Structures are given as C-alpha cells and as structure tokens.
Amino acid sequence: xxxxxxxxxxxxxxxxxxxxxxxxxxxxxxxxxxxxxxxxxxxxxxxxxxxxxxxxxxxxxxxxxxxxxxxxxxxxxxxxxxxxxxxxxxxxxxxxxxxxxxxxxxxxxxxxxxxxxxxxxxxxxxxxxxxxxxxxxxxxxxxxxxxxxxxxxxxxxxxxxxxxxxxxxxxxxxxxxxxxxxxxxxxxxxxxxxxxxxxxxxxxxxxxxxxxxxxxxxxxxxxxxxxxxxxxxxxxxxxxxxxxxxxxxxxxxxxxxxxxxxxxxxxxxxxxxxxxxxxxxxxxxxxxxxxxxxxxxxxxxxxxxxxxxxxxxxxxxxxxxxxxxxxxxxxxxxxxxxxxxxxxxxxxxxxxxxxxxxxxxxxxxxxxxxxxxxxxxxxxxxxxxxxxxxxxxxxxxxxxxxxxxxxxxxxxxxxxxxxxxxxxxxxxxxxxxxxxxxxxxxxxxxxxxxxxxxxxxxxxxxxxxxxxxxxxxxxxxxxxxxxxxxxxxxxxxxxxxxxxxxxxxxxxxxxxxxxxxxxxxxxxxxxxxxxxxxxxxxxxxxxxxxxxxxxxxxxxxxxxxxxxxxxxxxxxxxxxxxxxxxxxxxxxxxxxxxxxxxxxxxxxxxxxxxxxxxxxxxxxxxxxxxxxxxxxxxxxxxxxxxxxxxxxxxxxxxxxxxxxxxxxxxxxxxxxxxxxxxxxxxxxxxxxxxxxxxxxxxxxxxxxxxxxxxxxxxxxxxx
RNA sequence: GCGCGGUUAGCUCAGUUGGUAGAGCAUCCCCUUGACGUGGGGAGGGUCGUAGGUUCAAGUCCUACACCGCGCACCA
Numbered sequence: 001x002x003x004x005x006x007x008x009x010x011x012x013x014x015x016x017x018x019x020x021x022x023x024x025x026x027x028x029x030x031x032x033x034x035x036x037x038x039x040x041x042x043x044x045x046x047x048x049x050x051x052x053x054x055x056x057x058x059x060x061x062x063x064x065x066x067x068x069x070x071x072x073x074x075x076x077x078x079x080x081x082x083x084x085x086x087x088x089x090x091x092x093x094x095x096x097x098x099x100x101x102x103x104x105x106x107x108x109x110x111x112x113x114x115x116x117x118x119x120x121x122x123x124x125x126x127x128x129x130x131x132x133x134x135x136x137x138x139x140x141x142x143x144x145x146x147x148x149x150x151x152x153x154x155x156x157x158x159x160x161x162x163x164x165x166x167x168x169x170x171x172x173x174x175x176x177x178x179x180x181x182x183x184x185x186x187x188x189x190x191x192x193x194x195x196x197x198x199x200x201x202x203x204x205x206x207x208x209x210x211x212x213x214x215x216x217x218x219x220x221x222x223x224x225x226x227x228x229x230x231x232x233x234x235x236x237x238x239x240x241x242x243x244x245x246x247x248x249x250x251x252x253x254x255x256x257x258x259x260x261x262x263x264x265x266x267x268x269x270x271x272x273x274x275x276x277x278x279x280x281x282x283x284x285x286x287x288x289x290x291x292x293x294x295x296x297x298x299x300x301x302x303x304x305x306x307x308x309x310x311x312x313x314x315x316x317x318x319x320x321x322x323x324x325x326x327x328x329x330x331x332x333x334x335x336x337x338x339x340x341x342x343x344x345x346x347x348x349x350x351x352x353x354x355x356x357x358x359x360x361x362x363x364x365x366x367x368x369x370x371x372x373x374x375x376x377x378x379x380x381x382x383x384x385x386x387x388x389x390x391x392x393x394x395x396x397x398x399x400x401x402x403x404x405x406x407x408x409x410x411x412x413x414x415x416x417x418x419x420x421x422x423x424x425x426x427x428x429x430x431x432x433x434x435x436x437x438x439x440x441x442x443x444x445x446x447x448x449x450x451x452x453x454x455x456x457x458x459x460x461x462x463x464x465x466x467x468x469x470x471x472x473x474x475x476x477x478x479x480x481x482x483x484x485x486x487x488x489x490x491x492x493x494x495x496x497x498x499x500x501x502x503x504x505x506x507x508x509x510x511x512x513x514x515x516x517x518x519x520x521x522x523x524x525x526x527x528x529x530x531x532x533x534x535x536x537x538x539x540x541x542x543x544x545x546x547x548x549x550x551x552x553x554x555x556x557x558x559x560x561x562x563x564x565x566x567x568x569x570x571x572x573x574x575x576x577x578x579x580x581x582x583x584x585x586x587x588x589x590x591x592x593x594x595x596x597x598x599x600x601x602x603x604x605x606x607x608x609x610x611x612x613x614x615x616x617x618x619x620x621x622x623x624x625x626x627x628x629x630x631x632x633x634x635x636x637x638x639x640x641x642x643x644x645x646x647x648x649x650x651x652x653x654x655x656x657x658x659x660x661x662x663x664x665x666x667x668x669x670x671x672x673x674x675x676x677x678x679x680x681x682x683x684x685x686x687x688x689x690x691x692x693x694x695x696x697x698x699x700x701x702x703x704x705x706x707x708x709x710x711x712x713x714x715x716x717x718x719x
Numbered sequence: 720g721c722g723c724g725g726u727u728a729g730c731u732c733a734g735u736u737g738g739u740a741g742a743g744c745a746u747c748c749c750c751u752u753g754a755c756g757u758g759g760g761g762a763g764g765g766u767c768g769u770a771g772g773u774u775c776a777a778g779u780c781c782u783a784c785a786c787c788g789c790g791c792a793c794c795a
Contacts, residue, residue: 011757210794212795222794223794275795278795350792408789494789531731568724585757596753597754630735645742646742654759654760657754
C-alpha cells in the first residue's frame with residue numbers, strides 16, 4: 001500500500017473539517033439510539049448525558065461558547081469511546097428580554113415605532129421571524145467546533161414541548177403553594193418597563209455628590225434628594241444614646257422641601273449608629289430596606305416616582321419632572337431654604353442597573369408573581385425550596401467542581417429572597433393565569449369565553465430551570481427521561497451559577513424529586529493573553545470563527561483546554577492557538593512516519609511480548625493512558641490534554657521515533673518487526689486518546705489506518 | 720462590611736497523601752538535506768507574596784498581614 005498522498009503535505013484543517021463533520025452527522029452516531037454495539041457484542045447500557053447550555057438563539061458564537069463546547073464535547077466523546085450510551089442535547093434559548101429589546105431597537109431604527117404602536121401580536125411576529133433567521137447561524141457555528149450534539153433532539157426554549165413543560169411547572173408549583181401573587185417591592189426597569197430579578201441586577205460605580213440635609217433637629221444624608229418628598233419618618237437605632245431623648249412615635253414639626261411637615265420618630269435596629277449621623281429618613285416605596293422598616297412598623301407607604309421615572313403630585317411643584325432633571329432643582333431649593341448642611345462632592349455610589357437592557361433600576365411596589373423559597377412543601381416533607389437546594393449539594397448528589405464554588409453557592413442560598421418571576425414583556429412564556437371579574441384560574445389553557453390571560457410573561461430563567469428534563473420530554477414520562485435524568489454533568493461558566501445552575505436545582509428537586517445533574521463543572525471566563533476581559537473598546541476580541549478559519553477547530557479547542565484548570569479564567573492568545581495547530585501537524589507527520597515504515601502491516605499481525613525493552617515502552621504507554629483517564633474522570637481536562645501532548649510530542653515523536661530510525665535501519669528483521677508493531681499500535685492508541693480533544697485531525701488520519709473498521713468516534717478507548 | 724479565590728522562572732501556568740522545585744511560550748547557543756523548519760539537542764533563569772508556627776522535613780499544613788481578582792451587601 002502506498003503512502004496516501006495527503007500525508008505528503010502539511011495538515012490542512014480547512015480542507016477536511018467540513019466534510020468530516022458531515023460524515024459524523026450522517027453516521028447517526030450522535031444519537032444514542034444509533035450507537036453501535038460494543039466490541040463484545042453487548043448493548044451500551046450505562047448512560048452519559050449532558051444538556052448543552054443553550055446559547056441565545058439570536059447570538060453568535062463567542063469564545064465562552066467555544067470553551068464550553070470544547071469541554072463538553074471532550075467529555076461526550078471520551079465517554080462514547082468508553083462504551084457509554086451517550087447523548088448531548090442541543091438547544092437554543094429565546095433570551096426573552098435581550099431578544100425583545102433587540103427587535104424593538106431594530107423596529108425603532110427602521111420605522112420610529114415602539115412595540116405599543118404595532119401591538120403584541122405584530123411584535124411577536126417580528127420576533128419570531130428574527131429568531132428563525134438567526135437560529136441557523138448559531139447552530140452552524142456550534143457545529144464548526146466539532147460538537148457531537150444529537151441534533152435530532154434539538155430543543156428551543158419556546159417550542160411547543162418546552163412551552164407545555166413550562167405551563168405544567170407553573171401550575172404544579174402554584175398548586176403546591178410555592179407560587180403566589182403579591183404586592184411587594186421589586187426591581188423596576190423604567191426603560192424596559194418591566195421587573196427584573198435580583199440576580200439580574202448589575203451594580204455600576206458612579207461618582208456622585210452626597211448631600212446632608214437638615215431635617216428638623218436631625219441631619220440626614222442622601223444621594224437621591226428626588227425621593228425625599230414623602231419622607232415623614234425619621235429612623236434611629238433604639239440604643240443610640242445621642243437620640244435617647246426622642247421616643248418612638250414622637251411627632252416633630254419641621255420645615256421640609258415643600259413646606260412644613262410633621263415627622264414621626266421610629267426606633268429601628270436597621271439604622272446603623274456608625275453611619276453618618278445615625279439618623280435616616282425612609283422612602284418605603286423606592287427602597288427595599290425602607291420598605292421592610294415600614295412593614296415592621298406598619299407605616300404609610302407612598303409612591304413618589306411613577307413607572308417612567310416621573311415625579312408624582314406628592315412632589316408638589318416638581319411633579320411631572322423626570323427624576324434625573326429634578327435632582328439639581330430640588331437641591332437648589334433646599335439650599336435656598338437653608339436646609340443643606342453640607343455636600344460631599346465625591347461619593348462613590350453603586351447604581352443598580354438591569355444587566356440585560358442597561359436601564360437604571362427604580363425599586364417600585366408592584367403586584368407581581370413570586371416563587372416563595374422559604375415556604376414549607378408538604379410533598380417534600382415540609383422542606384422549603386431553599387432546603388432542597390442546599391441539600392442537593394450538601395448530600396453530594398450534586399458535586400460542584402471546583403469545590404470552592406460550593407461555598408459560594410451556599411452563601412447565595414442564605415441570602416436568597418423570594419424570586420419575582422413575572423415580566424412585563426411580551427416575548428416569552430405567558431403566565432398561565434386567567435381572570436374573569438374577581439375569579440382567578442391557574443391552568444395551561446383558556447377556561448373559556450370571557451376569561452382573560454395574565455398579560456405578563458415568565459422570567460427566562462424560569463423555563464431555563466426546567467432545561468435538564470424539559471429537553472428530555474417532561475412532563476411526559478419518556479424513555480429519554482428514564483434513561484438520561486439526572487444528567488451526568490452540567491458544564492457552564494461560573495458567571496451563571498446563580499442564574500441558572502441554582503434555578504435548575506430548585507426546579508428539579510421540586511418537580512422531579514431528584515437533582516438535575518450529578519456534577520457541575522464550572523469553567524472560567526476567557527480573557528486575552530494579558531488577562532484582560534475581551535471587549536470592543538479594548539479591541540482585543542478574538543473571534544473563534546476567525547481562529548477556526550486560520551488554525552482549525554482542533555487547535556482552537558486545545559487552546560481553550562490546555563492550562564485551563566476548572567474555574568480558572570482562561571488566558572488566550574493567538575500565539576497559543578497557532579502552537580496547537582503545530583501540534584496537529586506534528587500528529588500528521590508522526591502518522592506519515594509510522595505509516596511509511598509499517599507498510600503492509602496491520603494490528604492483526606501480532607505483537608511480540610518477549611521484547612523486554614518494548615515491554616517497558618508498553619508499560620509507559622499504559623501508565624500514560626491511566627493518567628489521562630484519571631484526569632478526565634476528575635474533570636482535569638487541562639492535565640489530561642497536557643499528559644497526552646507531552647507523551648505524543650516529547651516522548652513518542654522526539655525519543656521513540658528518533659530511536660526507531662536506528663532500529664529500522666540497523667536492527668535484525670525481528671527487531672524491526674517488533675518496533676514496527678509498536679509504532680503502529682501506539683499510533684492507534686494516540687489517535688484514540690487524542691480524538692476527544694482533537695476530533696477532526698484524528699478522524700481524518702483514521703481514514704487511512706490499516707485496521708479501520710468504523711469511524712474513530714465510535715472506536716473503543718485504549719485499555 | 721461579609722464571603723470566595725489567587726500570589727511558584729521574563730510571560731502563562733502545573734505541582735497529586737508534606738520528602739532536594741516542573742512544563743509550555745519567550746531568550747541565547749548548537750544541530751539537522753527524506754516524518755515534520757509548524758523540526759531536533761542544549762543553556763540560562765525561581766531564597767515558591769511577607770512574617771511567624773507545627774514537623775526530622777513545608778511550595779504543600781496552621782496563624783496573621785500585604786497586594787491582586789471576584790461574589791454578595793451598601794443609594795444613610
């Protein structure tokens with residue numbers, strides 16, 4: 001057999017990757033139902049399942065996705081080769097708020113219309129068209145990474161099956177008393193005109209003046225004078241001796257922004273004597289802490305700012321002004337009245353913004369739907385959702401890697417408040433609650449004529465929380481659900497531990513009575529070569545698709561794995577990617593050498609165990625793979641890849657092959673044969689071992705291996 | 720303020736149950752005309768953040784501190 005011509009030129013990923021992915025897809029082996037039997041003729045039984053964290057349907061592939069795909073594909077391919085019944089389920093996410101705001105932006109740019117101009121139905125049509133158009137883009141980009149996803153099980157968060165699952169989940173949670181409607185203080189985004197959950201708030205630093213105002217005999221501080229109109233309670237710590245002469249409930253007449261008012265003294269431990277003067281006034285309608293104080297003492301709560309950020313009549317002459325503009329004018333007026341004690345010009349304040357749309361958050365009291373996280377659940381032995389979430393990890397049923405994130409997870413649970421799940425946007429899963437007069441019904445479908453559905457939709461993380469089982473067919477009792485749930489691993493970035501991982505545990509432990517996954521593997525953020533975040537303004541963004549184009553998907557995958565310990569940020573530079581392309585080429589040339597020197601031989605030509613020197617080589621090879629197995633099983637893919645890299649390049653190529661040149665030239669026929677068999681055999685091992693990490697180049701080489709029976713992706717792992 | 724990490728060679732990072740410090744890249748020198756220049760051999764370079772402690776022995780365990788990063792909280 002002559003040396004295949006392709007090995008005479010350097011490895012060219014561009015010429016091979018597309019067709020190889022097609023072969024994989026057409027083989028059907030991404031689907032566990034089509035996987036071949038094991039070499040001993042038995043069926044694959046042990047399951048290995050991963051659900052893909054669904055990228056936004058309207059997004060494009062970035063390095064975070066690329067890292068995630070690399071890790072998950074390695075785990076899936078490794079386990080497939082180890083004989084497991086493997087499935088990796090793809091999907092995309094509607095990303096409700098983000099997608100709707102994107103479409104609204106386009107709408108406004110094109111026709112200067114808002115969603116209210118065109119109405120709910122027309123907007124949804126536009127959103128659907130936009131997502132359909134985008135969907136294929138992200139899917140094709142995911143495929144270019146070599147991801148061995150079972151596309152026959154593709155799910156979209158808003159498709160019919162998932163919609164049904166979401167409705168079912170809501171109704172069940174409502175019936176269990178976990179979902180309730182309440183008038184509580186929520187994070188309101190005046191720009192998007194919707195509520196936002198606590199976890200979606202992003203704090204941004206700003207430098208702003210800090211004002212000290214005279215409030216009767218007291219001095220109070222604030223950065224937000226515009227909220228102060230309704231402040232008629234003055235709060236101090238019960239044991240603050242400076243204010244011992246004031247008693248709880250005492251009334252004090254004083255001059256305030258728009259004239260004389262009567263303030264009431266409240267003694268509450270929420271006032272920290274060490275902060276400022278130790279005295280504060282409260283605005284219960286626009287501050288969570290103030291709201292809680294007001295509730296404790298049963299105080300009046302008055303709205304000062306409306307849903308668009310406009311001051312209400314309580315602001316007197318300032319009513320109708322936007323809070324942004326009103327602030328300076330209010331301060332001027334207070335100055336004129338001699339009520340400004342002093343101004344600290346450079347105060348660092350953390351502004352709450354909506355991390356999805358960027359609007360400034362204004363706390364408001366609104367009637368919304370909530371999930372009560374501390375309510376006892378009868379069908380779970382009186383435990384609360386918080387208890388269930390904590391137990392999932394404490395029991396070890398779900399292990400988080402790296403494990404220090406478990407502490408962060410507990411910390412989050414301890415601080416968790418009821419989760420506001422209703423959103424005033426249109427794109428998403430509509431809340432399955434129906435109203436007719438004073439009647440309310442909670443059910444998936446309309447109860448009939450005259451019933452009106454709640455106009456709100458659900459927080460996108462509500463449906464995402466169901467993802468491990470909604471993708472497997474829940475609420476129907478499917479075979480997939482039986483076979484593959486709980487899933488083996490959930491792999492994602494540590495930045496969505498709370499958003500998503502915790503919500504999945506919440507949903508699964510309640511609805512399924514089991515954890516959603518046995519392992520959580522958290523990868524780091526991908527940064528540039530100097531450790532900076534990639535951003536447009538720094539101009540340091542690396543596009544994974546450009547890199548695939550230049551160096552091949554295998555090189556990109558390896559660059560995101562090597563040196564990336566779990567949970568550590570990944571520092572990526574183009575140099576590193578180039579380096580791994582060199583490695584792909586090295587494997588290519590190793591193959592060329594081995595095939596050239598073993599022509600006419602196959603694995604079936606036997607293996608001589610009596611050669612003592614080669615015995616050591618074989619032991620070393622086995623030890624190498626045992627190390628690789630150990631690392632993969634403990635999610636140290638970085639070390640596994642490094643072990644293989646070292647062995648292939650610096651042991652096998654640099655030493656064993658170099659040494660073989662002498663033997664093949666000068667050795668006896670028997671020595672030659674032994675060495676040839678070792679080289680050929682080891683090349684098989686190497687290709688198998690590297691396949692999960694570098695699937696394209698190894699599969700391409702595999703085509704010319706004399707012992708090939710099927711695709712490398714379903715070959716058995718060396719042992 | 721509370722919590723979680725990190726600090727090891729110029730850079731990026733490993734370092735498994737404590738036993739004389741490792742890799743890749745970079746630098747310098749040398750080699751190489753049939754596996755591969757996307758190559759090979761070699762060299763220099765670290766008192767492992769600081770100060771204590773435990774131990775026969777500490778990069779590894781304990782305590783404190785410093786600096787860097789992150790999460791939560793804070794709009795009095």
